[in-house]
Amino acid sequence: MTTPWSPTDFSAKVIEYYHAHGRKHLPWQGTQDPYKIWLSEIMLQQTQVTTVIPYFERFIESFPTVTDLAQATDDQVMQHWSGLGYYSRARNLHKAAQIIETEFSGVFPQDPETIETLPGIGRSTAGAIASFAFGQPTAILDGNVKRVLARSYAIEGWPGNGKVLKALWQRAETNTPQQETAAYNQAMMDLGAIVCTRSKPDCPDCPLSKHCLAYNSNSIEQYPGKKPKKARPSKSVYWLINIRQEKVLLHKRPPSGIWGGLWALPEVQQKEMSPDQIQQLDPFVHKFSHYDLQVQPLLLSSNADKALVEKNSHPSIMEPAQADWFSLNQLNEIGLPTPVSKLLVKLLEDS
Ligand code: SF4
Incomplete structure (x- = not known):
């Protein structure tokens, strides 16, 4: 031995x-x-x-x-x-x-x-x-x-x-x-x-x-021994993409929690959106180390109701400290989570 x-x-x-x-x-x-x-x-x-x-x-x-x-x-x-x-x-x-x-x-x-x-x-x-x-x-x-x-x-x-x-x-x-x-x-x-x-x-x-x-x-x-297995949790969110005059609306995430302090798309509840004013884009999954985030992006149509646009221009569900509009170039100057950045660069380039 x-x-x-x-x-x-x-x-x-x-x-x-x-x-x-x-x-x-x-x-x-x-x-x-x-x-x-x-x-x-x-x-x-x-x-x-x-x-x-x-x-x-x-x-x-x-x-x-x-x-x-x-x-x-x-x-x-x-x-x-x-x-x-x-x-x-x-x-x-x-x-x-x-x-x-x-x-x-x-x-x-x-x-x-x-x-x-x-x-x-x-x-x-x-x-x-x-x-x-x-x-x-x-x-x-x-x-x-x-x-x-x-x-x-x-x-x-x-x-x-x-x-x-x-x-x-x-x-x-x-x-x-x-x-x-x-x-x-x-x-x-x-x-x-x-x-x-x-x-x-x-x-x-x-x-x-x-x-x-x-x-x-x-x-x-x-060796080393494995972590005892637990089912992998997942969470579903809707992201609202509100683009006006080649600028996108972003909310700043609260300082603690996932993506704390970064600029991200507003999280909304789909039932708040009227179906004729939004377009469902391809959903995707973002994997964090300990859970999966199932994301359904919702694009607010260009002729959406003014009140709806206005409502979603303000901090709502996430209650972030700030909300603001950014152009494609400005996105390089702020901290963005990778999946948000990927999604937006493509959309703004095509807009
Ligand atoms: S320390 Fe790691 S690499 Fe080195 S002999 Fe042991 S198991 Fe192999």
Whole structure:
């Protein structure tokens, strides 16, 4: 039977991998600027490196420092995040920048416990910032690291479960070395992203294969444990498309919830619409991580009743903070959810 890696041998192997194969040239690497490291860590949550790179570069070009971000408007920040998804990340980033500006005089805090008090920063992200920017020996535990540890040490159960998470954190803390922590943390992320991938881990080329419990017991697919299954919920909405003189009416979503702070089409109830004044466009489904949104777009006809147009020019069901009209060109300047943007660009081009 295979014996598990000792913490020192494990970390030595991981650091060796970093020096030989670790990623060292991504736009947020080779810097100790905590702002850039923080931004990259937030953008990389649930998002692939290749998707993040252009967003990161554009964001840094427009907001080169935490002070620039703190002073930006909500719309500017959301517009730079538009298409990247999980918009609460952008709202929290903006809020945290304002806190750093006002409560820490624009200087990023160094202590991981303090970093973790900022909006949108959990224990793992705080650990990553503290180790990459300030050279502290702090552990990390993002999705990639969870997978490598769960497989290497055959830690059973779904990581969303409190007990399993605790076991993973204990293992992460035990294995994180006091020296070269940044190299170790970077290599753990890389191993999870490149070698110990979710569906096709490259075990023969993995530096941890010799004592990896899952690999040596031929049970990789059991780790990490799957989330207990629940039926996937769905929600149906009607979106009203009101185009007048080549401009479309949009409502600003409330700051919290799905697409918070973005401009979107008004949500209406079809029974409010008289059938001869609307045209049903092709329905579609937008998939969120935890539910499906079934969308039925309704195009208000050009000869629609004036009162109906007027009524729908004002915040109604969603009660957003603002409602306004935008031309095709102006759509590039505001934050829009991707399905809204796709739908409107096509319609306005054809109008
Ligand atoms: S040997 Fe395979 S399962 Fe184990 S850590 Fe390496 S890639 Fe992952």
